[in-house]
Amino acid sequence: MTSATVVARKPTAIEGLLRSGLYLPNLQSKRKSSVLEELVRALVPAGVTRHPEAVLDLLGQREALGSTAIGRGVAVPHARSMVIGERAVLVARSARGIDFDAPDGKPVHLLFLIVAPSMEHDPVYLQLLAEIVRAIRLARTRQRLLDAPDFASIQEVLTHAADE
Amino acid sequence: MPPMSEQLQALVRLQDIDFLLREARDPKIAGQEARLGFAQENLGPVVKARQRLASQIDGRLLQTYERMSRKFVRVVVAVEHRVCQGCRMSLPTSTASRDSSDVTLENCQNCGRILYRI
Numbered sequence: 001m002t003s004a005t006v007v008a009r010k011p012t013a014i015e016g017l018l019r020s021g022l023y024l025p026n027l028q029s030k031r032k033s034s035v036l037e038e039l040v041r042a043l044v045p046a047g048v049t050r051h052p053e054a055v056l057d058l059l060g061q062r063e064a065l066g067s068t069a070i071g072r073g074v075a076v077p078h079a080r081s082m083v084i085g086e087r088a089v090l091v092a093r094s095a096r097g098i099d100f101d102a103p104d105g106k107p108v109h110l111l112f113l114i115v116a117p118s119m120e121h122d123p124v125y126l127q128l129l130a131e132i133v134r135a136i137r138l139a140r141t142r143q144r145l146l147d148a149p150d151f152a153s154i155q156e157v158l159t160h161a162a163d164e
Numbered sequence: 165m166p167p168m169s170e171q172l173q174a175l176v177r178l179q180d181i182d183f184l185l186r187e188a189r190d191p192k193i194a195g196q197e198a199r200l201g202f203a204q205e206n207l208g209p210v211v212k213a214r215q216r217l218a219s220q221i222d223g224r225l226l227q228t229y230e231r232m233s234r235k236f237v238r239v240v241v242a243v244e245h246r247v248c249q250g251c252r253m254s255l256p257t258s259t260a261s262r263d264s265s266d267v268t269l270e271n272c273q274n275c276g277r278i279l280y281r282i
Contacts, residue, residue, distance in 0.1 A: 051173070054173065054176065054177055054180070057177060058177070058180045058181070058184065061181055061184055061210050061213055062184060064206060064209040064210050064213070065184070065188055065203075065204040065205070065206055065207065065210055066202065066203035066204050066205055066206055067203070068202055070200075070201035070202065071201070076202070078202075079180075079184070080180075080183065081176075081180045082176045082179060082180060082240060082242065082280060083176060083180075103201075117242070118179075118180065118183055118238070126196055126197075129197070129200055129202070130200055133200045133201060
């Protein structure tokens with residue numbers, strides 16, 4: 001008689017952070033700076049920060065170091081700050097596309113804003129970046145994210161893609 | 165709780181930029197980000213932004229921050245549940261205050277870090 005072995009699935013870092021209040025299905029802004037502003041504004045009602053201007057300033061400095069657009073229509077702006085109360089991932093889409101200084105020159109349609117408190121050692125922060133990069137590497141995943149009708153679908157696609 | 169003074173806000177921003185620059189200059193951390201596709205090569209504009217911000221901060225306060233930066237990675241730290249997030253010591257109900265020109269700041273009585281209430 002054989003017994004089935006159930007291997008517990010290790011939860012990804014991203015799935016615990018996805019929240020419907022941090023989802024912008026269709027960004028209105030066209031320019032990179034105003035898009036960042038639109039993203040950061042959404043962090044306030046979600047309770048992630050009370051100082052959006054400081055977060056925006058820091059994200060701008062991070063972009064000055066080098067664009068966080070990684071090509072194939074995806075950008076992952078990210079920063080750690082004293083004025084961030086908790087780790088958060090905000091998912092946003094732009095139907096028209098945004099010039100985000102991407103290395104391949106293509107407009108960005110999918111954005112993942114990652115913010116976290118500035119702790120000296122935070123391996124989860126880097127893990128989040130890695131999970132998102134891994135999740136969006138396949139064209140079919142990116143398309144599913146762009147076609148997702150609601151936040152629950154986005155959540156499902158990202159959770160499974162980050163796990164693959 | 166009173167709003168953060170403009171000086172403390174500027175100090176928090178300065179520390180955030182310092183941390184950003186430190187990571188961008190750290191071959192291990194910058195390398196990890198680069199492997200994921202995130203370049204951090206253009207330090208010049210950020211260094212200039214740091215200089216501009218530093219010039220807006222009270223001289224004595226900036227000096228204190230720079231001096232303490234040699235000892236601590238984080239000079240300005242958050243207070244959560246009356247615990248200093250720098251040294252993890254509980255703070256008394258009334259923490260020490262220090263005046264620097266017109267800026268009143270709180271310091272942790274144990275480690276001396278500048279306290280910031282999120």
